[in-house]
Amino acid sequence: METQKESILYHHFEKFIPISESLKIELFNRIEYQEFKKGELLHQSHKVCTKSYFIQKGLVRSFFLKDGKEITEFFSCENEWVNSPKSFMQRKVDIYDIDAIEDTSVFWLEINDLGYLFDHFPEMERYARLSMGAIMRHLLERITILRFTTAKEKYNHFCEVYKDIYHRIPLGMVASYLGITQETLSRIRK
Amino acid sequence: METQKESILYHHFEKFIPISESLKIELFNRIEYQEFKKGELLHQSHKVCTKSYFIQKGLVRSFFLKDGKEITEFFSCENEWVNSPKSFMQRKVDIYDIDAIEDTSVFWLEINDLGYLFDHFPEMERYARLSMGAIMRHLLERITILRFTTAKEKYNHFCEVYKDIYHRIPLGMVASYLGITQETLSRIRK
DNA sequence: CAAAACTTTTGATTTAAATCAAAAAATTAT
């Protein structure tokens, strides 16, 4: 497993920052591998989220309950980190559950270990800043799309942005992600 | 002006990180003060945004044109940074103009100077990570509100989040920010 | 202070999408 960890994660980090030998060691020593079957929960809403998951293979969704229905907040796939953001950053309980849409394998890092890395490796702070920038740009685009497009345009945009995964996700989850009903999405799709 | 710079900005940074004497000097030496009259542009969309503005006094909006109409993307007020995010982070032209809704005074920092600070003061990277976290949480909440609330609920939420500034902003700008028409917002408000 | 320009309100009508209800299709479990 060690070589796999190294190659996949190393490659990911190297997109943002150069990784020194010492950081590599400290980072990989703290990372754990885990597998989840389809439907299993990576995180439960009633707990504080203390782990951040890097998805090696598979697909997960973050969702919450509203009027008894599951509302998808985001999808996360290969080579992305996922956690319950508010819970993870502020060490408190939040509304999100995270489950596996497909059988999923991940590497995870404890928040305390991440804190250690931030304290001892400034380049990790830089990595966080740069990768958060990419996420922010994604969120900003989503906000624009949500405000000024029809249901059809929302779906088309979704298929572009998530072109590798849109066909792997049940329709109902996509609908709530887009803020439309599944009946509407079903009609759009045909 | 020097003491004012120091007190306002110093206080802001200290919310996130301790500021060393040397960072203080390097930071304040690079920051410029500027005033804008109501209606003046801080940033024009056809240029690359190379400055980030910290608002000392006043109120600005970032907007773009869609079908000939001005669509507000966000409002920024006292003690907040504002720039054209994609343009600033990726050094390319984007769609946003930024103008002053009220007479506004700012401190600005050039992207190259910010880069210098990131390279020499790891705590600045941390500051960026932490403050971006706060912005991300704000964007996530906005996404949830946009998808599942009525126009009235959107407006009520807006007034809560922007309780100090909502009454200072023309109705049409608020409407486009919320993704509703100004006729609808006018009806909601009475 | 009056004219011009801009912003907000009001009214009538249309429309995209929600809601309610049920059937069909696809998965999952026995």
Added chain:
DNA sequence: ATAATTTTTTGATTTAAATCAAAAGTTTTG
């Protein structure tokens, strides 16, 4: 395989908000 469960599609109706149009109210400026 067959039953049970879940997901998706189809149909009829309602509704919130958009659109179109114009009047009323503000603010700016010459």
